[in-house]
């Protein structure tokens with residue numbers, strides 16, 4: 001079966017783990033490194049004839065429209081990652097509606113297409129916040145990919161289905177959810193195949209996880225970030241040592257891991273996956 005390849009398009013200085021070291025007001029003074037990772041990815045995806053979904057921040061799209069157009073020109077899907085990486089949990093319903101609409105408008109103006117997919121920053125949508133999912137459905141999104149079906153500190157919904165489902169929301173509207181990838185092991189449910197879990201765990205664990213998910217009929221939603229393919233990004237001096245370790249560790253290895261994954265597993269974009277699965281999904285009521 002095919003798996004789904006997704007990229008969260010944000011700058012190296014917009015990452016949750018570094019937010020204490022880089023105040024938001026400094027963003028416009030920092031050098032953009034976006035193209036380093038994006039073009040490496042685009043060239044690799046061309047070599048494997050793989051289409052991916054790129055969830056883009058409105059803040060980034062406004063400053064790098066040429067890069068976003070090039071991603072779309074090479075055949076990939078552009079989807080929405082909110083405006084400036086603020087967690088949905090920190091926004092009022094009105095704020096969430098406004099910043100999502102702004103991002104949607106910038107992305108559809110740049111690409112000239114409808115934007116149908118959404119991913120929240122830091123997986124900050126869970127089932128206790130149905131208003132956010134209802135807002136997405138009201139704004140015309142067809143699918144969301146923000147829910148992590150295991151609980152870890154600040155994010156996740158333990159017990160949520162591990163494969164795609166059609167969410168039926170309190171207002172009667174519905175939205176397809178592609179949950180982030182997890183593997184069931186004797187010790188419990190663990191995250192696999194995305195971000196730090198993809199970069200820091202040995203590749204053999206990722207391979208095992210994807211094979212196990214596929215044997216259950218679940219496509220793995222693989223995800224990564226352009227900055228994870230940029231080992232030469234600036235190093236920061238302040239902030240938590242553990243968070244910096246999680247950010248900088250094995251940046252040199254990401255490219256090789258992704259090469260192996262693309263060589264071994266067939267992947268496609270989330271809109272292609274949506275078209276494939278939308279007719280046969282079970283419903284999940286919130």
Ligand SMILES: [Zn+2]
Pocket residue numbers: 008010081085120121122
């Ligand atoms: Zn992000």
